[in-house]
Amino acid sequence: MNILVCISLVPDTTSKIVVGADGKTINPQGVKFILNPYDEFAIEEGLQLKQKHGGTVTTVTVGPPTAKEILQRALAMGSDNAVLVNDSNCADSFAVASSIADLAKETSPDVIIFGRQSIDYDSLVLPGMVAEILGWPSVTMVSALTIEGTTVTAERDIDGGKESVTTTLPCVISAQKGLNEPRYPKLPDIMKAKSKPVAERTPSAAAARTAVVGMTLPDSKRLNKILGDSEADINELVRLLHEEAKVV
Amino acid sequence: MLLYLEPSSNGLKRSSLELITAARAVAGGSTITGLVIGATEEQLAVAGEYGLQECIVITGTTPQQAGNSNVAKIIADTATELGTKTVLFAANSTGKDVAPRTAVRLQAAIIPDCVELHGTTGAIEAVRPVFAGKAFQRLSSTTPTTVFTLRPNVFTAKKSDAPVQTAVRSKTVTIGADVRTTVVTNTTLNQGSLDVAEADIVVSGGRGLKAPEHFNLVEDLANALGGAVGASRAVVDAGWRPHREQVGQTGKTVSPTMYVACGISGAVQHLAGMSSSKIIVAINKDKDAPIFKVADYGIVGDVFDVLPKLTAKISALTSHN
Ligand SMILES: Cc1cc2nc3c(=O)[nH]c(=O)nc-3n(C[C@H](O)[C@H](O)[C@H](O)COP(=O)(O)OP(=O)(O)OC[C@H]3O[C@@H](n4cnc5c(N)ncnc54)[C@H](O)[C@@H]3O)c2cc1C
Ligand SMILES: Nc1ncnc2c1ncn2[C@@H]1O[C@H](COP(=O)(O)O)[C@@H](O)[C@H]1O
Secondary structure (H helix, E strand, C coil): CEEEEECCEEECCCCCCCECCCCCCECCCCCCEEECHHHHHHHHHHHHHHHHHCCEEEEEEEECHHHHHHHHHHHHHCCCEEEEEECCCCCCHHHHHHHHHHHHHHHCCCEEEEECCCCCCCCCCHHHHHHHHHCCCEEEEEEEEEEECCEEEEEEEECCEEEEEEEECCEEEEECCCCCCCCCCCHHHHHHHCCCCCEEECCCCCCCCEEEEEEECCCCCCCCEEECCCHHHHHHHHHHHHHHCCCC | CEEEECEECCEECHHHHHHHHHHHHHCCCCCCEEEEECCCHHHHHHHHHHCCCEEEEEECCCHHHHHHHHHHHHHHHHHHHHCCCEEEEECCHHHHHHHHHHHHHCCCEEEEEECEEEEECCEEEEEEEECCCCEEEEEEECCCCEEEEECCCCCCCCCCCCCCCCEEEEEECCCCCCCCEEEEEEEECCCCCCCCCCCCEEEEECHHHCCHHHHHHHHHHHHHHCCEEEECHHHHHCCCCCHHHEECCCCECCCCCEEEEECCCCCHHHHHHHCCCCEEEEEECCCCCHHHHHCCEEEECCHHHHHHHHHHHHHHHHHHC
8 A cells, every 4th residue: 555644844833923024924033843743643644554554655745845854753753755845935725735636646645644734824725625636535534544455434523523434545534633643753763764865846836826915913902800719709700701791 | 605504403503604694794795695405494594684695405415425525516516607706614624624625626715714804705815813823814815716714603693684585496416426435424422512613602621620520610610601611631631531622732723702711721732722712711720820811801719619609600690691
């Protein structure tokens, strides 16, 4: 089974976000970039499918050359190949989806695994877009997966419940927390991964379909009315919720 | 404009009513058309009060039978027939799954998880939270047709001042051999209680509750308020609460009218999931807990002492109203 795993480089959530001079993107200065947490589940699932079914795991990211760092992490975890689609621009999700679809058309994987969402732009759109471009089925937000022959059975999280879905290979899967326990790469493997090759490709020619007009920071206008815990304070909270906020 | 609507047991889902309300503000005279798969006249009765002018009811299949790719095809085909420039979905589990496919079929831009829409159909700019709510991005589309998903609970559903009679027409589709995915079972967990992501009020508990058996304090307040129970990752990882209740970066994103955080410190990863809530209330015994920085109202106190009193007072108030 040939498995393609898509991963992305994102700012750590604890990073302070500062808007850049263009007023449209973030200033990367001082921001720590990490492997998107959900993509660890995607890599792990790829490795487990390989253990069961044989084949190879290829990990791809569309991003700047600095994204090689997360490809090396995937190699250290056990991925066989790594591909960097060298695109420092990543103009929008459609452009990124087109680059991934181009690679898939050339390499014909049996399954493409994504993380549920990237924690920077929280779009949750890439798995569906790539599947539709390729004309493949997709099951998103998967928390349990079995593949027998070409039959795929997956459990997915939906609002207020779960559903069990069946489909066939080739297909697109997006990994939800709970699908597996991602392994930690061992130190010798981390060292070895640094010298493993990372293939480079040019991005798809597809043009972006959205344009950023601007980026702003939220003006936190929270009321910050902090009270004590006396009977009178609790009465006051109830009064404020009822009369001022009108939520009770 | 074309809106993908979803039926509920007594009408349409609240997120669907939010779509109709949001559409009114940007329709600029163009027709607001709904598309719903399998709904009765009674279920659609409410739509006119919100200003839905037209509704196409798809018969002959269900979303479960058709699968996400066929649902996207039905919506995209209808949008093409109508010459629609704007397609709206709720950013719930269905919308997140189907909207990206619909956009690709329509060769359209997709702007997901919007919290504001500006302009009129054909030239809408949308605002969406990025970097876990630490910034907002304003986007425009460069394609003639654009697909938007709207974050639930942000666009408040309001009845229209000018209610209309929705013109309902049905359209039968036959799903042929092209079924890509089939839903075999569909289980509703925590039956009877609301999902955190859909609830109007969320009461969440954290490690400050000390043990799983104390979560009844959180449940009681949630019941008194008619809300859902949420949890921090610390208590989910400890196995006290199920993952579906987790709020935050690796859990659910919620934006209820009121979010009550009980015994939760307010780590950035938790804030990532709830910072767009309209009113935030925090109860924590540590006056320096970061949660108070983002709170509208706070009680510095012990949850074991404060929660029962607060629940009793709120029950007393709501039973009088
Ligand atoms: C990659 C990553 C992803 C993460 N994703 C999430 C996520 O999705 N959601 C999430 O919630 N966290 C997430 N976290 C974890 C997060 O960093 C915090 O560890 C977690 O939110 C802490 O949970 P807590 O507030 O319940 O516990 P604590 O931080 O231990 O806080 C407990 C609070 O309770 C208060 N308290 C104690 N006793 C009482 C009492 N008797 N009465 C009143 N108050 C009391 C304390 O003062 C304290 O503030 C993530 C972390 C990482 C690294
Ligand atoms: N630039 C990228 N390159 C490769 N894969 C990506 C990229 N961005 C996002 N992904 C994948 O797509 C998933 C969903 O991302 P998103 O649609 O941006 O929320 C992520 O979890 C990754 O698996």
